Amino acid sequence: MIRIEKLTKSFGKFKALDGIDLSLEKGQAVSLLGPNGSGKTTLIKSILGLVIPEKGDIIINGQPIRNHPSYRAHIGYMPQIGRYPDNMTIEQVLHMIKDIRQGQSVLDEELYVSFGLDKIKHKKMRTLSGGTRQKVSACIAFLFSPGIYILDEPTAGLDPVANEILKDKIAAECARGKLVLITSHVLSDLDGLTSHIIYLQDGKLMFHQTIEQLQEQTGETKLNTIIAKILTHADRKQICVS
Amino acid sequence: MRTVSKYVFLDLLKNRSILVYTAVLAVLSFTLLGLDGGSAKGLLSLLNITLLFVPVITTLFSAIYFFNSLEFIELLLSQPVKRTRILLSEYGGMALSLSAAFVVGVGFPLTVMLPVTASFVLIITGVLLTFIFTSLGLLIFVLSRDKTRGIGAAIIVSLFFTLLFDGLMMAFIFTFSDYPIDRAVVAMVGLNPVDLARILMLLQLDVAVLMGYSGALFKEFLGSSTGSLYAVGCLGLWTVVPLWLALRIFRRKDL
Numbered sequence: 001m002i003r004i005e006k007l008t009k010s011f012g013k014f015k016a017l018d019g020i021d022l023s024l025e026k027g028q029a030v031s032l033l034g035p036n037g038s039g040k041t042t043l044i045k046s047i048l049g050l051v052i053p054e055k056g057d058i059i060i061n062g063q064p065i066r067n068h069p070s071y072r073a074h075i076g077y078m079p080q081i082g083r084y085p086d087n088m089t090i091e092q093v094l095h096m097i098k099d100i101r102q103g104q105s106v107l108d109e110e111l112y113v114s115f116g117l118d119k120i121k122h123k124k125m126r127t128l129s130g131g132t133r134q135k136v137s138a139c140i141a142f143l144f145s146p147g148i149y150i151l152d153e154p155t156a157g158l159d160p161v162a163n164e165i166l167k168d169k170i171a172a173e174c175a176r177g178k179l180v181l182i183t184s185h186v187l188s189d190l191d192g193l194t195s196h197i198i199y200l201q202d203g204k205l206m207f208h209q210t211i212e213q214l215q216e217q218t219g220e221t222k223l224n225t226i227i228a229k230i231l232t233h234a235d236r237k238q239i240c241v242s
Numbered sequence: 243m244r245t246v247s248k249y250v251f252l253d254l255l256k257n258r259s260i261l262v263y264t265a266v267l268a269v270l271s272f273t274l275l276g277l278d279g280g281s282a283k284g285l286l287s288l289l290n291i292t293l294l295f296v297p298v299i300t301t302l303f304s305a306i307y308f309f310n311s312l313e314f315i316e317l318l319l320s321q322p323v324k325r326t327r328i329l330l331s332e333y334g335g336m337a338l339s340l341s342a343a344f345v346v347g348v349g350f351p352l353t354v355m356l357p358v359t360a361s362f363v364l365i366i367t368g369v370l371l372t373f374i375f376t377s378l379g380l381l382i383f384v385l386s387r388d389k390t391r392g393i394g395a396a397i398i399v400s401l402f403f404t405l406l407f408d409g410l411m412m413a414f415i416f417t418f419s420d421y422p423i424d425r426a427v428v429a430m431v432g433l434n435p436v437d438l439a440r441i442l443m444l445l446q447l448d449v450a451v452l453m454g455y456s457g458a459l460f461k462e463f464l465g466s467s468t469g470s471l472y473a474v475g476c477l478g479l480w481t482v483v484p485l486w487l488a489l490r491i492f493r494r495k496d497l
Binding site for chain 2: 052077092137
């Protein structure tokens with residue numbers, strides 16, 4: 001569904017992405033991991049067309065994305081920080097997004113109800129807490145049941161109940177053959193949810209493997225320990241080389 | 243994209259700063275017009291208020307609002323729509339709501355207390371200035387990397403056109419007073435939308451004394467009607483050019 005070829009992007013002298021090659025398919029739940037500043041957000045933003053790559057191509061459903069905003073109809077995006085116009089109500093925000101995406105008649109309002117947003121739909125965005133705004137963002141991402149989900153730190157700031165609801169929803173969508181791309185620093189949240197791990201460091205792709213492969217390699221089952229083990233191993237290798 | 247404009251407009255109508263702006267303009271208008279019993283003097287004072295308030299408030303407010311909606315603009319851009327459309331509708335909503343504030347705050351008192359042609363010219367001038375400085379606010383937003391620098395730039399730009407430009411103009415005229423610089427001065431006026439607005443208004447009122455050197459030259463060279471057309475044309479360019487530049491830059495901007 002998403003194919004990325006030799007994607008390179010630098011900001012001044014800093015190389016945020018350095019020749020990334022990736023191929024993501026239907027039904028996968030891919031976790032995008034890496035330390036701060038490793039290029040995770042730049043990669044997501046490139047896919048969304050918010051950052052314009054220098055070199056390389058991004059191909060979604062067989063079409064290169066350059067100058068064709070229509071491909072974004074297949075994507076549901078949940079940003080890391082959701083900020084909305086102060087005086088708009090939840091209802092107005094959702095109406096606005098629906099108006100923009102006219103022509104998509106099938107609406108998935110499951111999260112809207114299960115998060116209880118329908119009961120506070122007349123509240124202004126200014127008065128909402130960070131967590132509630134995250135719920136609105138999640139709602140918007142899932143509203144049009146797109147083929148691809150891009151979720152940037154989806155669980156940050158959510159209460160445990162909402163967290164579970166969202167995780168169940170992600171798993172359900174994945175089972176329906178959607179592609180889900182998640183970044184998160186809370187590795188325990190990703191346990192049992194993801195099928196693939198992509199690890200970025202300094203703008204380079206370190207590895208892209210399935211959970212099973214990683215479990216086999218490391219002999220661990222928990223995502224936390226798998227990643228820790230690989231990283232300490234990699235560090236030791238680096239020290240040996242230098 | 244009428245949708246986005248509509249919602250931005252609705253959001254801004256409930257914005258506290260816009261409400262205060264409208265109220266201050268209304269109070270000033272009623273007092274100034276009331277003081278002189280609805281004479282041209284009141285209109286002139288109102289002109290000066292407009293020329294100072296509109297550029298400063300519009301540039302600052304629009305730039306700050308655009309910076310604050312950066313995350314929301316990103317979310318909108320992740321929808322299947324063109325970048326230029328989103329930015330244009332943000333601009334539209336902003337320019338319309340600030341214009342509405344001006345029309346209610348200054349236009350309404352004027353139509354009630356002094357319904358003459360010059361009053362309507364003042365209203366149109368104010369609205370034009372609003373559109374111009376919203377364009378500049380948008381351009382600043384698109385060009386700046388972060389909010390602090392952007393707001394700094396907005397302050398400098400608005401003060402440049404309201405205060406600094408006149409000083410530079412004076413310096414220019416004094417330095418080159420031995421040369422025939424009349425035409426150059428007329429052309430230079432075109433570089434400042436605030437001066438253009440002032441001259442456009444004074445050509446209507448026919449108070450040559452208050453026009454200053456550049457205004458007098460303007461009238462001498464272009465006459466009242468051609469001068470007005472030239473001024474309106476320049477003001478139009480001042481709206482379109484920064485907006486066009488902003489859209490062009492935004493198309494390739496990394497967010």
